[in-house]
Amino acid sequence: MKLQHIDIHNAITALTCSLDLVGVDEIRHGKRVAVMARAIAEHLNWPESECLSILYSGMLHDCGVSRIHEHRRITETLEWEGAEDHCIRGADYLSACQPLAHLSTEIRYHHTRWEKLLETPIDDRLRLRANLLFLADRVDVLQAPFLDSGLIMIEYPGIIARIKMLSGILFAPELVDAFVEIADVEAFWLAMEHEYLDEDLRRIGSHTPKTLLGIPALKELARLFSRVVDAKSPYTDEHSQRVAQIARQLAMDFGIGGYELEQVEIAGLLHDIGKLRVSEDIIDKPGSLTPEERATMHRHSYDTFRILQRVFEDSKIPVWAGFHHETLIGDGYPFKNGNKELDLECRIITVADIFQALAQERPYRRTMTLEYILNDLQSRVEDGHLDAKVVAKLAENAELYYRLAVA
Structure with missing residues (x-):
């Protein structure tokens, strides 16, 4: 099986950008939590492997959040x-x-009070790691309102005082003591500014060896983020996973195999990752979208393209996933690419996406029948939007594809 060199640090950093899109107006929350947690771990002289691991936990700690309303409460x-x-x-x-x-156990308990964690039957190491995430996460909630205005330089002593009051209640005393020691300098808070935060993450990454991941591991990583995306709405449950299955089967029917076939499936899993920026109010809207809402929706494929470029630098995955709203006549989005610029794999994922979406209930319509869907796809072929050969290939075994879309 062919392997691909994936820089796991850059991959997690890039995928964290997609999680931060959920906040819309609170970008880089995960990165700030990660950098603060790592700084506290370093101050406590944790081994480098533990410091790096807690950095990744911090970046991924909110992977269970895909809805903007829930993020605002957090x-x-x-x-x-x-x-x-x-x-x-x-x-x-x-x-x-x-x-x-x-990382799953510490993510499971990253909003659990320290006094309750002491009664929770988990390993002492994981107990402390989970609480460190909780501490860094809540510090960021307290600092976030003051970062852009520069008022953090005035407000940070109050934040430190508040955290000290919660020692032994919400947070482990040893973690609070370490936080107080490193946070009582301006540099700790100034490092949270966007440009410095990104610089520090790049610096850490430059000293992190690349990890060689096989296709199964890459697909598991892709499936993780597809689940986050699909959880934005009950109407999109398993959408990405089903698009990936349909796209894979279509690619096989065209004779595509090996590593290229696996990339098609991964692109299908991740084609909507940019949709995390889109509010569920828009996704779940039962009526027509306003021009402003449509503009927000239209940017998701570009965000998908840019995020995946950071993860899969030497692959067609960003193109195949990010071009799924392009058309053969060049009136799609976000690049308005036409026939000559769209690989067969792009055309396959586009058809798979439309086919599955039509087979799935939406807030503005019921589930469409197979006959209706095939007629709809054919009309899009006649309009010059979809590839006739791809649609014809799907129609040859339409019932199988319908089962993949809804079963």
Whole structure:
């Protein structure tokens, strides 16, 4: 089986960008949590492997959040009812992803009070790691309102004082003591500015060896993020996974195999990752979109393209995933590419996406019948939008594809 060199540091950093899109107006929350958690771990003289691991946990700690309304609750208060819901989801997602499964327990408990954690039957190491994520996460909630205005230089002593009051209650005393020691300097807070944050993550990554991942591990990573995307709405449940299955089968029917076939499936899994920026109010809207809402929706494929470029530098995956709303006559989005610029794999994913979406219930319409869907696809062929050969190939075994779309 062919392997691809994937820089796991850059991959997690890039995929964290997609998670941060959920916040819309609170970008880089995951990165700030990660950098603060790592700084505290370093101050406590944790081994480098532990410091790096907690950095990745920090970047992925909110992988159970895909809805903007839930993200706002997370970033507006220290504690709230239902806080564990996204922790449980995130732990579930990570436990099914072998390359990141070792992070699942600390993600599961990253909103659990220290006094309750002491009664929780988990390993002492994981207990402290989970609480470190909680501490860094809540510090970021307290600092975020003051970052862009520069007022953090005035407000940070108050944040430190508040965290000290919660020692032994919300947070482990040894973690609070370490935080107080490193946060009582301006540099700690100034490092949270966007440009410095990104610079520090690149610097850490430059000293991190690349990890060689096989196709199964890459697909698990892709499936993890497809689950986050599809959880934005009950109407998109398993959409990305089903698009990937349909695209894979179509590619096989065209004789595509080997490593290229696996890339088609991964592109199908990740084709909507940019949609995390789109509010569920738009996705779940039962009526027509306003021009402003449509513009927000249209940018998701570009965000997909740019995010995946950072993960799969030497692959066609970003193109095949990011071009899924392009058309053969060049009136699609976001690049308005036409026939000559669209690989067969792009055309396959486009057809798979439309086919599955039509087979799935949406807030503005019911599930479409197979006959209706085939007629719809053919009309798009006649309009010059879809590839006639791809649609014809799907129609040859339409019932199989319909089962892949809905079963």
